Amino acid sequence: MYILQALDIYKSFKDVRVLRGISLQVKKGEVVAIIGPSGSGKSTFLRCLNNLEKVDGGTIEIQGEFMVENGPGNTPSYRSEKELARIKRKMGMVFQNFNLFPHKSVRENLMLAPVLVQKLRPVEAEKSALALLDKVGLADKVDNYPFQLSGGQQQRVAIARALAMEPDIMCFDEPTSALDPELTGEVLQVMKDLASEHMTMIVVTHEIGFAREVADRVLFMDEGVIVEQGSAEEVLLKPEHERTRAFLSKVLMAR
Amino acid sequence: MEYLLSLLPAMLAGTTITLKLFFLTLIMSLPLGVVGAIARMSRFKPLNLLMQLYVWLFRGTPLLLQLLFMYYGLLIAGIRLERFTAAVLAFVLNYSAYYTEIYRGGIQSIDRGQYEAAHVLGLNRFQTMTRIILPQMFKVVLPPTSNEVINLIKDTALIYAIGVSELLRVAKTAAVRDFSGTPFLVAAVFYLIMTGLIQQFFKWLEKKYDYYG
Numbered sequence: 001m002y003i004l005q006a007l008d009i010y011k012s013f014k015d016v017r018v019l020r021g022i023s024l025q026v027k028k029g030e031v032v033a034i035i036g037p038s039g040s041g042k043s044t045f046l047r048c049l050n051n052l053e054k055v056d057g058g059t060i061e062i063q064g065e066f067m068v069e070n071g072p073g074n075t076p077s078y079r080s081e082k083e084l085a086r087i088k089r090k091m092g093m094v095f096q097n098f099n100l101f102p103h104k105s106v107r108e109n110l111m112l113a114p115v116l117v118q119k120l121r122p123v124e125a126e127k128s129a130l131a132l133l134d135k136v137g138l139a140d141k142v143d144n145y146p147f148q149l150s151g152g153q154q155q156r157v158a159i160a161r162a163l164a165m166e167p168d169i170m171c172f173d174e175p176t177s178a179l180d181p182e183l184t185g186e187v188l189q190v191m192k193d194l195a196s197e198h199m200t201m202i203v204v205t206h207e208i209g210f211a212r213e214v215a216d217r218v219l220f221m222d223e224g225v226i227v228e229q230g231s232a233e234e235v236l237l238k239p240e241h242e243r244t245r246a247f248l249s250k251v252l253m254a255r
Numbered sequence: 256m257e258y259l260l261s262l263l264p265a266m267l268a269g270t271t272i273t274l275k276l277f278f279l280t281l282i283m284s285l286p287l288g289v290v291g292a293i294a295r296m297s298r299f300k301p302l303n304l305l306m307q308l309y310v311w312l313f314r315g316t317p318l319l320l321q322l323l324f325m326y327y328g329l330l331i332a333g334i335r336l337e338r339f340t341a342a343v344l345a346f347v348l349n350y351s352a353y354y355t356e357i358y359r360g361g362i363q364s365i366d367r368g369q370y371e372a373a374h375v376l377g378l379n380r381f382q383t384m385t386r387i388i389l390p391q392m393f394k395v396v397l398p399p400t401s402n403e404v405i406n407l408i409k410d411t412a413l414i415y416a417i418g419v420s421e422l423l424r425v426a427k428t429a430a431v432r433d434f435s436g437t438p439f440l441v442a443a444v445f446y447l448i449m450t451g452l453i454q455q456f457f458k459w460l461e462k463k464y465d466y467y468g
Contacts, residue, residue: 050375089377099372102467103390112386113376147468165376 002061003028003200004049004169008070009058011044018044019055020224026169029198033205033215033232037247041224042204043096046173049202050093051084062087063168089117092167096174098158100146106133106157107142110164118165125164132160136190152183156190163194170194172203208251212236220244262429262441269425270445273411276339276421277449280346280407285400287347288354289389295359306355313352319413321345326417342414346407353403361396362388394464401457408449422446 004026011019018041026032034042047053049060051067057074060067065087071077078084101109110129114120120128133139136156138149146154155175162170172191176184188210195201195214205211211218211232218235220227220243228241239245295306313321326341336344365388373383412423420428426442429435 052371052374085377085379088375091375093375095368095372097366097368099366099368101369101372101387103394113378116382116386117377145467161376 001028002026003030003063004202005059005061006045006049007059007061009045009048009060010056011041011048011053012056018224019048022058022221022224022226024202024219024226026200026202028168028200030216031195031199031201031203031214032217032219033203033211034219034221035205035208035211035247035251036219036221036227040221042221043173045221046093046171046202046204050091050171051088052093054078062090089165090168092162092165092170094155094158094162094170094172094175096177098146098151098154098178100154100158100161102146104145105142106138106144106146106149109146109157110161113161114164129160129164132163133157135163135193136160137186150183151179152186155179155187159187159190159194169200169202172201172205174204174206176205176207206251208236208248220247222247258433258435258437259441262438265425265429266422266438266441266445269420269422270449272339272419272421273408274449276342276346276411276414277408279343280350281404283343283347284350284354287351288358291351291355292358292362293384295355296362310352310355313349314356318345318349318410319416321349322413322417338414338417338419341417342419346410350403350407354400357396357399357403358392360399361392364395365391394467397457397461397464401453401461404457405450405453408446408453 002025004024006022006024009019009022010017020041022041022045024032024045034045036042044053048055055068055076057070057076058068059070059076066079067084067087068076068078079087101112104112107126107129110132111122111125114125114128115122130139130142133142136159138153138156138160141149141153141157146157149157159170159175175191176187179187184207188207191201191203191210192214203211203215213232215232217229218232219229220235220239220241222243227243228235228239235244236248239248291306291309294302295310297303297306322342322345325345326336326338329336329341369387369391370383373387378386411421414421415424415427418424422442422445426438429438
C-alpha cells in the first residue's frame with residue numbers, strides 16, 4: 001500500500017512544459033531523493049504534491065484520498081479547498097529559504113499552526129514545541145527571533161515547525177541550498193535522524209552524499225521527466241543513462 | 256504677555272476642532288485603508304477596477320476641491336451636510352485613498368514564501384492575512400504612514416475654506432481684528448507641538464516594532 005501516489009503529472013508555466021508525465025509512488029517509511037539539474041522540474045513537482053501549484057493533468061492521492069483526480073478529457077478535478085486543507089495536513093514541507101515567520105519567536109513559530117489549525121490547547125502546543133526544539137538541538141533558542149539565528153539553525157526550526165503538525169510525509173525542497181557549506185551538516189543530521197525514525201520523506205536535493213547515505217530510492221529528473229530511478233547505489237554509482245552520468249559528473253566535480 | 260493669554264481660549268477651542276477632525280479621520284481612514292488595500296488587490300476584476308478608480312479620483316484631485324465639493328457642491332445639488340460632517344467625509348475619503356496605496360505597497364513587499372509557509376501549515380486565508388501578512392505589513396508601512404499623519408494635521412487647516420473655526424481660522428480672525436501677526440505665530444507653535452508629538456509617537460512605535468530584524 002502506498003502512502004502517496006502521484007500519477008502522470010503534467011504542469012506548464014505559460015508555454016514552458018515543466019512536468020511532462022511524472023509518476024511517483026511512495027511507501028510508508030520510505031526516503032525518496034529527487035536529484036537533477038536546475039530547471040528539471042523537481043521543485044515544481046514537490047510543490048504540486050503540497051498543493052502550492054495546481055497540476056494541469058494527473059492524479060495525486062495521499063493515504064488513499066484523492067487531492068486531485070484526472071477527470072474526463074484529461075482535465076484534473078481538485079477537491080474543495082476545505083477537503084484539500086484536511087488531506088494536505090498529512091504533508092509537511094520545508095523550503096529552501098526556511099520561510100520562518102520573522103515577527104514571531106521560535107516558540108511562536110512552532111505553536112502557531114497547532115493552535116490555530118489543530119486547535120491544540122496552547123499549553124500542549126508549547127510542550128510539543130519544546131520537545132521538538134530539543135530534538136533538533138535548539139532548546140535554548142526558544143525565545144529567540146529568526147533573525148538572531150544562523151541559516152542552519154533557522155532551517156532546523158523550520159523542520160521542527162513542520163513536524164509540529166505531526167505530518168505523515170515530510171517534503172524537503174532543497175533544504176540546504178541556501179546555506180553556507182559549513183552549516184549544511186547540522187541540517188542533514190536532523191534529516192538523517194528523521195529518516196532513522198522511519199519518517200516518510202521526499203527530498204529534492206543537490207546533496208549527492210546525503211542521497212547515497214539516506215535515500216532508499218533515488219530519482220533522477222531532467223526536462224520534466226524521470227530519466228531513471230532505483231536504489232541509491234544503482235542510480236548514483238551505476239547510472240544507466242548518459243544524462244544521469246553527465247549530471248553526476250558535473251555535481252561531483254564541483255566539490 | 257497679557258495679549259497672548261487673551262488669545263488662548265479661542266485658539267484652544269480652534270485646536271479642539273482641529274484635533275477632532277484629525278482623530279475622526281484617523282480612526283476611520285486607517286482601518287479603511289487596510290480594507291481598501293485588500294480590495295485593491297482583489298482578483299475579482301470589477302472590485303479591483305473600482306478601487307483603482309477611487310484611488311485615482313481622490314489622490315488625483317486637490318483635497319481642497321473635494322472639501323468644497325462635499326459642502327458647497329452637494330449644497331447646490333440640494334444635499335445639505337453639516338460643515339464639519341462634510342469635512343470629515345472629504346478627509347476620510349481622501350486619506351483612505353492614500354492609506355490604501357501605502358498598505359498595498361506594504362502587503363506586496365511581504366515575501367511570497369510567507370504565504371506558502373502559512374499555506375502548507377494549513378492556515379486559511381483569513382488567518383494568513385491577520386496573523387502573518389498584516390502584522391509584518393505594519394512594520395513596513397510605519398514610516399510612510401507617519402508622513403501622512405503629519406500631513407493630516409496640517410491639512411486640517413483646509414476646512415477654513417468651508418467656514419469651520421479650526422485653529423488657523425481662529426488665528427486669522429484674531430490677526431485681522433487686532434492687526435497683529437502674533438496669532439499666526441501662536442498658531443504655528445500649536446501646529447509644531449502637535450506634529451512634534453506625532454513624530455515622537457511614531458518614533459516610539461518604530462522602536463517597538465524593531466524587536467525583529
